[in-house]
Amino acid sequence: MNFRIPKDIDMNQQASWCPGCGHGIICRVITEAVQELGVSNKVLTVDDVACGQFGQFAMKYNTVMGAHGRTIVTAAGLKHARPDCLVIARPGDGSAYSIGIESTLYSAIRNDNILAIVINNSVFGMTGGQMSPASLPGMKTATSPFGRDEKKNGSMLDITKILANTDMAYLARGAVNTPANTEKTKKMIKKALQKQMNGEGFCLIDVLSMCPTNWKMSEIDACEYVKTTQSKYLPLGEFIDRGGDK
């Protein structure tokens, strides 16, 4: 495990995430993965509107901000302009699975050669903890105050089930609640970036991420919640891994 601050982490700007948030850890593993692959001078990111946009301040990569929900399709457009670059879109679960589900699905269908890292905390974070498609059954949120009721709110969305039958290059779910999971997530990111370099197509990594503020629990309890509850409904692992570099 690396205890040095990765060179692509920007220590001069402030990323205003709450204590215990998973976003910062994900930015760290992205920069570690990029640094270990030695491709810092190839990366462009596309940021989302919401908590994820602070990633612009946490990382030094040049970036464009898409409209809420359009992060992935904007990244697909950027890849057309800069085909030799590694394009990483970083939407949240609200963006990628709710308002932007068509963009997510169609990048998988078109097999756009980009990487989407979806920061999945099972809520709309920035707007104050409303129910997202990835909110868990029974989960209390600002818009499901008595717990997510599948009859009333529809069933929880597990993107790995939805995309399972597409021809996309790589589909995985990681988490950043423990050092071990964080390391595994980094390996997934490295693998996906390698696939993008090989021109294999669309890679999506759903990363379970803590939101203690909106989950209304302590930072430590939030890490535990990922383990005991979130990852039970949204299991970790690799779901699609086609061809290419093995």
Add this chain to the structure above:
Amino acid sequence: MAKVLMKGNEALAESCLRAGCRFFSGYPITPQTEILEYLCWRMDEVGGDCVQTESELAGVNMLLGAAAGGMRALTTTAGPGFSLKQEGISYLCGSDLPAVIVDVQRIGCALGDIFMGQGDYWQLTRGGGHGDYRTIVLAPESVQESVDLAYGAFDLAEKYRHPVLIATDATIGQMIEPVELPPMQEHDVDTYDWALKPREEGEPQRAIWNRYWDWEDGGRKYPAYCLEKYNAMEANEQRWECVQTEDAEIVMVAYGTSARVAKSAIAIARKEGIRLGLIRPITLWPYPKKAFDELEAGGKVKAILDVERNILGQMKDDIILATGNRIPVEFYGEYWDNMNEFKIVEYVKEMLGRY
């Protein structure tokens, strides 16, 4: 170069390619679809990318990504699709990104209908998306002018780092006329310093996002920057054509296909001794106020007739603003039927009885 017969939509698409546009993303909608169809094979020939996207939203937002990367990027649509593009246009404006968006106008609210109309003046000129923004709107009246304006639209967009809209209509899009096409250009994605490319070690970070975040003072200077940009467009980019306005008692104001029918009306009216003229806005925004200043200075005009293919006379407000309400303005519109020069002349005769 010899003229060729081309459909308005295809000629416009070809002209964009020749301007160096190598990226298109869009969605089928009548009466625009020939642009998408044409570029789906033609882009391959010039080494560009044409993506039929899953929606209008995807079309404009994929374009935003390509534009951020420095490509000359195009998306095209018609009324209902343009409604959906507005969010993306707001983002392009807020991010200072040049791009070209074409609206081949049709008629009516909701589904409206696919036939000829000028249903989108308001959403084209008012900035239908969120926030404070304006966009240059170019309105050709012929296939040749579609080609000419589209060819220059990318330069104009890059001059201001701002999206440029082109408002054609179903008639101009579907019509075939002889055109002379401009020469083929290539556009380097690294032409402009703002275009997004990876950061080299030691360089400051670049971001294309809310422009006001770029100011070290937290964006306090952003409003002044915006005002300066829009004021410059208003001062420098007004374009129009005057037809026999020097002695006109009644002056029509019309753009696009309606302006062509208005010109036919002038020919009929003048034979009957009626002093009829026309101001044809070529930019719908910035509105050609200077044309109206000249008109008022002439002192001969009794009244103005706004001629448009819609129900409410969407441009009328702008005429009233441009004339300071000092000249009466009436509206003549058609909805179901094509604009008819004979009916316009009859209306003008009625008007002359009133003023």
Add this chain to the structure above:
Amino acid sequence: MIEIICSGIGGQGVLVAGMVLADIAMEDGKNVSWYPSYGFEMRGGAANCEVKIGDEELQSPYCYEPDILLTMSESAIDTFEERLKPGGILLVNSSLVSEDRTYRDDIKVIRVPATELANELENPRGTNIIMLGALAGASDLYDVDHVRAGMEHYFGKKGKNNPKNIAAFDSGAKSAMAQI
């Protein structure tokens, strides 16, 4: 300025007939506009195009007083006959129109059994070319040889020259010339 409307049923080739006339005008160095019906129209639905040709700059692309109306179906006559300029020429595909139909008396009606002629010539898709020949034969705005050459040039450019076109064109022209 010449105004021509070509109208019929989608699939009969009325738009192509109009395009040939537009191409001839362009090659002659004239201004021209060709405006089609579009959208809902399909094979079996109504189809038409409005062609304007002039030495001067053309304005409105819509034809309200056509000099020539080339029709290939009964419904096309229903729609456009009243617009025809007094003294104008109405070309009728008499194979598809009832014999006792009456027409305005201030226009010239040229009846061409285009569908029958096309069958005789074993060129069932050539009805539009037959009507085009009839137009050239009937109107003193056009010279038959010039239009025939222009048609060949048009299809030649597209790489679609059908050797049967000349016979079809000439049979239409002959039929029309016999009536004027």
